[in-house]
Amino acid sequence: MAWLNGLGATDARAFLARAVRLDAGAVVRLRSAGDDRVTLWSHLPWGVLVSRAVPGHVDGDHTVLARELLTALDGDLPTLRDSEWRWSIPGDPGAVVERIPAADIRRVGEAAADTLRTAAAEGVGGRAVGSRVLRDALLDHVPIVVTTATGERVEIPQRLVQAAVRMGFTMSDRAAARDFVDVRKSGPWTALACAYGSAWHRAAKTLLIG
Structure with missing residues (x-):
């Protein structure tokens, strides 16, 4: 079946x-x-x-x-x-703490890609930098920070933005009637919940089985 x-x-x-x-x-x-x-x-x-x-x-x-x-x-x-399968999965969809236009997420993702291409071609400060070093630094960068109703800062790292963009979750589609992204929190997890899927990141360096 x-x-x-x-x-x-x-x-x-x-x-x-x-x-x-x-x-x-x-x-x-x-x-x-x-x-x-x-x-x-x-x-x-x-x-x-x-x-x-x-x-x-x-x-x-x-x-x-x-x-x-x-x-x-x-x-x-x-x-x-x-x-x-070696990674934990969020136990629930979490609570929405902010709503961001999907166009803003796409813009941040595209800007990061442009930065990476320029740095790879021209170096940083006139010095050549390895592609992996550039990529890791870019992914660790936090381009978006939101604050919850209780005053908690929620950081959206570039790795989360890139996941949402590169998986096609933020594609603009009038038929979807949802050109926005919800920032969600579920315990240690932060998510970008988009029209076509969600991207999740856990602050801990190691994702344990759960």
Whole structure:
């Protein structure tokens, strides 16, 4: 019996194709979201979890290779690889602490990409800098800070912005009627919840199984 409702094929394909493009060996975890929906989770190479809910049904949690699932959307799940999932997942969707125009998120992401290209080509302060050093510094940069009603500062690192942009979650689409992004907090997790999926980051350096 196929796990995916045919109505969700386009959304699932878009999510999986981008995950594979960013990491050919990416695994994806399928978890029931209730109401005949399945949430797809994947871990990007720069330490951010991404998720998208699609119509479908699974019993329990299952982990498979993203590229294998991408070629088998109309059939059963491919070979299970549950032992290869090594990251915790937020326990709930969290509370919205701020709403930001999606255009602002796209702008911040594009500016970072331009900065990286310029620095790689011209160096920084006239000095050549390794591409990995540039990338890591860029991902650690905090371009957005919001403050909750209780006065807590919530930092949105560039790695979270890049995840949302590069997974296509912030694409402008009038049909979606939602060109904004919610900043959410769930315990130690911070999320950018967009029209086409969510990106999650945990401040701790190591994401433990949970």
